[in-house]
Amino acid sequence: MKYAKKSILFFLLAALPALAQQKITLEEIWGGAFRAKGMDELSAMKNTNQYTVLNANWNAGTAAIDLYDFATLNKVGTLIESKNFSELKQGIDSYTFSKDEKKILIATNSNPIFRHSFTADFFVFDTATKKLTPLTDNKVQEPTFSPDGKKVAYVYDNNIYVNDLAEGIVRPVTKDGKKNAIINGVCDWVYEEEFSFVRAYEWNATGDKIAYIRFDETEVPEFTMEVYEGSLYPQPNTFKYPKAGEKNSLVSLHIYDVKTNTDKEIKLGNYSDFYIPRIKWTNDAQTLSVQVINRHQNNLDLIFVDANNGTAKVVLNETDKAYVDITDNLTFLDDNSFIWTSEKDGFNHIYLYNKAGKLVNQITKGKWEVTAYYGYDKKTKSVFFQSTENGSINRDVYRIGTNGKNKVRLTAQTGTNDATFSPDYTYFINTYSSAAQPTTYTLNGSKDGKQVKEIVNNNALKDKLAKYNLPAKEFTTITTEKGHNLNAWFIKPADFDPKKKYPVLMYQYSGPGSQQVANQWNTTNDYWYYMLAQQGYIVACVDGRGTGFKGADFKKVTYKELGKYEVEDQIDAAKVIGKYAYVDPARIGIWGWSFGGFMSSNCILKGADVFSMAIAVAPVTNWRFYDSIYTERYMQTPQENAGGYDMNSPINFAKNLKGKYLLIHGSADDNVHVQNTMLMIEALVQANKQFDWAIYPDKNHGIYGGKTRLQLYTKMTNFIKENL
Missing domain, CATH: 2.120.10.30 (TolB, C-terminal domain)
Structure with a gap:
């Protein structure tokens, strides 16, 4: 009898570590408990x-x-x-x-x-x-100092002003700015969202000129969102939003002479229906560089403008059978020769041109991508950059001569490395992480990359997470039946038993040039996936065709057909996963946000026999409802490519729904309008399909604020547990 008691006690003590293992909670995730x-x-x-x-x-x-x-x-x-x-x-x-x-x-x-x-x-x-x-x-918006620091330009109510700090005098540069009509010096909605910049004016090097873009959005159609909170009657928020195929802002380039207080419109050439996605002064104070791209975004001109006489000359032309990506890497050297990045050889690489636009040298080459350009050190004639040479899911920092020789890898650890260089390029602060290593910041030398000193680490977070016994994120590739090799990761339960059958939740985004399968530290969503793994789910992520960092052909195969090949790849990957001995093929779900919501909606409709559950947050449900610059870059206009739009719209396949479907949107989403979800709902209703949905009042595309994210992820967690 005594021996039996000792055996029971020994058994209980042995089981304590497993019983005491900490479980991740949604309150911890959204309360910042795992913030690095x-x-x-x-x-x-x-x-x-x-x-x-x-x-x-x-x-x-x-x-x-x-x-x-x-x-x-x-x-x-x-x-x-x-x-x-x-x-x-x-x-x-x-x-x-x-x-x-x-x-x-x-x-x-x-x-x-x-x-x-x-x-x-x-x-x-x-x-x-x-x-x-x-x-x-x-x-005000977007203030900047003049080069001598004596003046500050800024934008107020769509007009540019210059404040002379010494004299205390403010002078208007423009006077015709008007809400929903004329914008000077800052971008309209679609430029800000899709060309990723706000300030549309620049001082020249001597501070006597300001170049700026003027947007005439008078004829751009308006979109109105109701704002429910704050007044007895909902208030309309109306702004200009050009949907695919609709009228864009008419843009013009101007140069303001600070000394003479005069303005000159620059005639860039014989363009119609075009964009000006970038302006930048060269090292010659009176020469402005301008990037002009056509509406299809497959022909880009780099133009040099003489600020004194207003003449414009094309110095570089880029074309592509699909589309040309805008570069932020344009760098002018002392003699106005310049560094440029391009995908023209099939991978994104660095090029050197002389001031006349003639190619001097392709600095980097190979079947890998330059993913960031850090700068040029004129002392050593070296270029510093980040690339995927060590694998498409990894990032490393390199140095190379402008002659394309003496390339040196400056980062030693496999994962994601990013650099901030000192002004003289002697040192750089390396930001490093991997799926197994929380972010660290170290000081490194730029000659050989050797670490000088650690600045910040997240060892305390790593120690804290050890108590949760989280499984490793496993990286692999999946080969579909069609022969496509796709990057993937899996998170399995820590007590994974290959003899059991597990449900699988797939996550993806899948937008053009994006990447979710990356060897870097956890996002907030990753902790949610670990939480689901603790509750018996396998979570998987697959980057299909159309995603980035594997070459232009892999990325641009989706041209004119957004949602066709990407959906095929998710369905085909799910079929492969469903054949794993430890996966229950009847319990495979998928979810995504924004483009990912578009994808998950299509997947449960076009892959109705593969996916039993889907969650779509803030989804595009027809590209006709989305903005002109993004949509037409990949699809051309609806007038030109109606089939590409309609055959990949989940609205048109609502009748196929078999599984469980949760549709979520914020009512104040200025980006992907709630119209997308409302018309998806109507299609499902008319198809007599049962589904779940939630609208978050006055929440934008991010759906956050207060307890919103906690409530949202609780809803999604419960939906998964009930239906997968």
Whole structure:
């Protein structure tokens, strides 16, 4: 009898570690329990071998811009602390330096407009006198210093102004700005969203000219969203939104002469229905570079404009059978020769051209992609870049000569490496992570990449997660029956038993050039997947054709057919997964957000015999409802390609629904309008199909704020547990 008691006690003690294993909760995920430490607003100085970091104390509501030395990593000073200025009681949201780095433009009390744009109260801080001066009495957009730091240009109510800081005089550059009609110096909605920039004006090097883009959106159709909170009657929010095939803003390029207070419109050439996605002054103060691309986005001209006489000359032309991606990597050398990135050989690589636009050299070559361009060191004639040479799911930092020789890999650890270089390119701060290693920040030398010193690590987070006994994210490739090799990852339960049959939830995004199968540290969603794995699910992710970093052909195969090959690949991958001995093929689900919601909707309709469950958050349900720049880049217009639009719209296949389907949208989504979900709902109703849906009032494309994400992921978790 005593022996039996000891045996029972021994058994209980042996079982304690498993019983005591911590389970991830949604409250932890969305409460920030697994948030990694970082370096906020890290900015390398230009004139000294130093960098700044915005260090915020969120509990105390204070923030400081601290200065550090690149060579030692020691903090050498604090430029400004918000607690010392009543004007900054809301903290510091962002900051930019003057060219001489003696003044700082500080944003506080910011109000978002769309995804990137915002208005804020801006102040000019003099680092020598420690004086903080309001830029203007109004909330404004996109202020920038003139090169000499004596003036600041900004946009207010769609007009550009110049504030002469010394004289205290504000002069208007434009006067015709009007809401939903004329915009000067900042982008309209679709440029901001799809060309990813807001400020559409630039000072030249001598500060005597300002080039800007003017948007006439008078004839662009309007979209209206109802705002429910804050008044007895819902209030309309109306803005210009060009859907596929509809009229875009008419854009024009202008150069304002600061000295003479005169404005000149630049005639770029014989273009019609075109975009100006980038403007940038060259090293010649009177020569402006302009990128002009046609509406189909398959013909791009790089144009040099003489600011004195307004003449325009095409120096480089790029064409593609599908589309040309816009580059932010244009870099001018001292003699106005320039560095450019292009996919013209089938992979994204770096090229050197002379000032006349003649090719000097292709700097990088190979069946791999340059994924970031960091800069050019004229002392050593070296270019620094990030690439996928070590595998499409990894990123490494490299140095190479402009002659294409002496390439050196500067990062040693396999995973995702990203760099912030010191002004003289002697050092770089490497941000590294992998699926197994939380983010670390280290100081490295740019000659050989050797680590000098660790700056920040997340060992405490790694130790904390050890208590949860999380499984490893397993990377692999899946070969479909059609012979396509696709990158994939799997998260299995920690106590995985190959003799059991598990349900599988597939996650994907699948948009053109995107990547979800990447060897990097956890996103917030990853913790949700680990939580589901703890509850007995396998979670999988497959990057199908159309996704990025495997060459132009792999990415652009979806041209004119968004949703055809991508959906085929998810269905075919699910069929492969369903044949695994440990998978229950009757319990495979799929989910996604935005483009991923478009995909998951199509998958459960076109793959009705493969997927038993789907969740679609903020989905496009017909590309006719989405914006012109994004949609037409990949689909041309609905007038030209009606079949491509209609044959890949889930609305047109609602009758095929067999499984469980959850449809979610925010009513104030300015990006993918709730119209997409409403018409999907109507199609399902008329097909007499049962489904679940949820609308989040006044929430945008991100569906967040307060407890929103927690409630949303609780709903999705419950739906998965009930239906998969």
